[in-house]
Amino acid sequence: MNDGDDAGDLLRELIPQVVSNLTRRYGRFEACEDAAQDALLDATVQWRRDGIPDNPLGWLITVAQRRLTDRARSDIARRRREEAVAALAPPDGSAAPGPDDRLPSDRDDSLILLFLCCHPSLSPSSQLALTLRACGGLTTAQISRAFLVPEAAMAQRISRAKRRIKAAGGHFTLPPAAERAQRLGVVLHVLYLIFNEGYASSFGADLQQVELTREAIRLTRAVRRALPEDPGVTGLLALMLLTDARRAARTDAEGRLIPLAEQDRGRWDGQAIKEGVELTTEALAGDPLGPYQLQAAIAALHAEAPSAGDTDWRQIVILYRLLDQVSPNPMVTLNHAVAVAMADGPDSGLELLRPLDDDARIADHHRLHAVRGHLLEMTGDRAGARACYREAARRTASLPERHYLESRAARLAGDDA
Structure with a gap:
């Protein structure tokens, strides 16, 4: 893996933390997410040129804070100063960050961010797009290419989604306990849809979009770190790993589809299968028994069969x-x-x-x-x-x-x- 790949992977991991950190402190999800994307673009150029900084998360947060301040100053030029300052102020009334306010909180609010991106006021397509951008660290251009949508149209969809969350009164907090299970179900369904679209694209010239499957797995791992005892989360991660393990064997050198029964099982990812089977066993021991655990169990039976005939x-x-x-x-x-x-x-x-x-x-x-x-x-x-x-x-x-x-x-x- 080269330095460019290292930087890209690290950026996708850190951008949700940047968005979470800024939104928790300043309360304006739309502005904070835009500022984080600006920082991502700056890092994409500078890190690949100069190398990854010693404190990459601190670097990103500092740059995003500056972008947030720049946007506020631009607002001040168009509106009265009092309105712009009030819009930027954090909910607790503390001062906006100064140039030396560079130390990030070590708190990771990625799960809260996922709940916010999957707000029930949004359509499934908007939930998916916003999750990929705010939580997955993908640019609007990358998302638009993945779904064969013009970049301008995807940008409008994402902007409308953020405005709708604001209008619906969405806050950067975990949902109330009474709503949490239902909202978690929406989060898992969005991640499931992202994975499925990456594993078997519903349109276009490519059977698979690895960028989407990779992000779905990474985000599901993040949810599991926050909710390690939830059998549905564990089952979904197991299902993704067991399914993605077959990726290399699903097409030939010309990109032609190879059905499951004809795949070279020696090309399946043994490490992913091992982890997936272990997670499946753990998930099946939990309660209640949900769809992801059962699908993972089916995938495990396919993965453990030495040949198609032994299934x-x-x-x-x-x-x-x-x-x-x-x-x-x-x-x-x-x-x-x-x-x-x-x-x-x-x-x-x-x-x-x-x-x-x-x-x-x-x-x-x-x-x-x-x-x-x-x-x-x-x-x-x-x-x-x-x-x-x-x-x-x-x-x-x-x-x-x-x-x-x-x-x-x-x-x-x-x-x-």
């Missing part, structure tokens, strides 16, 4: 039945159908798929057609499978998935020729 599909079927009781949704049904097909035959799996044709949440999704094609191929219905693969390819916005599905359809057409 314990019957145990996976049982876990999917439990998951369907805990968190019923069409994607769970879809994956349950695959497991049933592997354990009891494709006709049983196809039977489970039939109700999904009337479920508006998934009826038009490419994965339903892809799975049906796979199960029809297992029954020997090549024509039906080929039609499903072609329909799935038409519906997906992911180019690697489209090419894979088209190749499956073409292979079946060749077999029938």
Whole structure:
């Protein structure tokens, strides 16, 4: 790893602490987050040129404080001095930072920051974007590239999200105890969505966006450090590690998708699997038993199987039945159908798929057609499978998935020729 990589990784780790430190002291989340981003950009240039300073967090906070002061001075030029000073003043009325106020608090409020970014007043897309920027240390340009959105549009989305939090009365504090479990569920769901988008991009030319999966895992680790006894947090981290362990084997040298059954398991990350299995065991011992623990248990069974043929599909079927009781949704049904097909035959799996044709949440999704094609191929219905693969390819916005599905359809057409 070179110095540039070291600086980038360190910046992503420290920026949430900078935002947390400033917001806790001055109370203006929008201005503090903007100032932290300014400091990040300064550090990106200066650290890679001059090296990482001895106290990188102190350096970032000092620069961000100066940026915050600069912004206040700019406001003073446009408005009356009293209004600008009142806007900058910390909630406790203490003075704004001077040039020598450089020592940061050693308190890490990253969990509070995550709760704030996942404020219930925001849409899921806004929660996701704001989390990646304020907590993940990604720039607006990086986030916009990840989701194929123009940078200006992403900047507006993030700005609107911060204004909405302010209008909704969001404060830089942990939610009340009565709301905390529900709000934690939102935080974990946002991190889950970030990971999934990075692991299997829903659109574009790349199957995976490592930057997103890395950030999701790092942020989930941060949540676990704050809440080590929470089985849902532990389960989510385990699920991410076990899933990401397969990353290197999911594509060939040309970037073509390789399905799970055909992957070279020797390329899976053994250390990530070991940690993931240990965390899964710990999470399953906790209460209540939630969706992330169950998904982690399924991922662990895949990870521990020496080969695709050795997979314990019957145990996976049982876990999917439990998951369907805990968190019923069409994607769970879809994956349950695959497991049933592997354990009891494709006709049983196809039977489970039939109700999904009337479920508006998934009826038009490419994965339903892809799975049906796979199960029809297992029954020997090549024509039906080929039609499903072609329909799935038409519906997906992911180019690697489209090419894979088209190749499956073409292979079946060749077999029938």
